[in-house]
Amino acid sequence: MPGVYHAFLGADPAAGRGPRERLREVFCLPPDAICTLKQVHSATVLPFEPGDGGFPGGPEREGDALWTAAPGTGVGVHTADCVPILLAHGELPLAAAIHAGWRGLAAGIVEETLRALARRHGENVPASLRAVAGPCARGCCYEVGEETAEALLSVPGGCDRLRRGKAQGKWMADLQAIALSALRAAGIPPDRVEGLGPCTVCSTGFHSFRREKSLTGRQLSFIYICDSLHGN
Ligand SMILES: [Zn+2]
Numbered sequence: 001m002p003g004v005y006h007a008f009l010g011a012d013p014a015a016g017r018g019p020r021e022r023l024r025e026v027f028c029l030p031p032d033a034i035c036t037l038k039q040v041h042s043a044t045v046l047p048f049e050p051g052d053g054g055f056p057g058g059p060e061r062e063g064d065a066l067w068t069a070a071p072g073t074g075v076g077v078h079t080a081d082c083v084p085i086l087l088a089h090g091e092l093p094l095a096a097a098i099h100a101g102w103r104g105l106a107a108g109i110v111e112e113t114l115r116a117l118a119r120r121h122g123e124n125v126p127a128s129l130r131a132v133a134g135p136c137a138r139g140c141c142y143e144v145g146e147e148t149a150e151a152l153l154s155v156p157g158g159c160d161r162l163r164r165g166k167a168q169g170k171w172m173a174d175l176q177a178i179a180l181s182a183l184r185a186a187g188i189p190p191d192r193v194e195g196l197g198p199c200t201v202c203s204t205g206f207h208s209f210r211r212e213k214s215l216t217g218r219q220l221s222f223i224y225i226c227d228s229l230h231g232n
Pocket residue numbers: 138139140141142199200201202203
């Protein structure tokens with residue numbers, strides 16, 4: 001991905017130092033360069049606007065996918081067990097970040113994002129994208145009930161990624177694999193769709209809502225379009 005930074009930031013061993021501070025230290029990016037939304041498990045896709053996730057005050061607009069076509073901006077997503085998905089175009093300065101939990105996947109957040117990008121930048125956009133689905137709750141640990149399993153079965157490819165759990169009426173769901181199936185089904189070439197990172201529930205290097213309950217922090221995953229793409 002020339003001209004693009006992308007990263008999945010895990011838990012920081014230094015107490016009190018959040019992922020946004022690490023943006024400055026590790027990537028030399030000002031924290032307000034990465035825009036985020038107030039995530040609500042929806043299928044709402046929004047284009048970047050100046051002020052998204054800016055400081056102070058944090059994110060205000062509600063939605064679960066944010067895209068940008070502006071060099072010098074980035075888009076990010078906070079997750080603890082949901083799937084962070086990052087998209088980048090091979091030639092255009094175009095990137096997106098998607099928050100995809102089971103509700104968002106079932107609501108079609110992946111398909112909606114691809115549709116929004118194609119509407120704005122042309123029907124061929126999905127074929128020119130690369131996608132990465134990051135660390136999230138996976139089939140080893142993510143037990144769900146019948147209602148959630150039924151919702152996930154509606155995601156393209158979802159039925160291959162669910163297996164019966166040990167307890168009656170329980171299923172084990174691999175959210176990353178379901179997200180990858182949805183990305184391929186939405187038109188991104190299979191060889192440009194990649195899963196990255198382990199299960200957040202059983203990997204203590206990552207925040208997990210299942211493991212840590214309401215005390216958990218969040219990973220920040222982001223993608224940033226460098227100014228240098230345009231020679232600035
Ligand atoms: Zn696990």
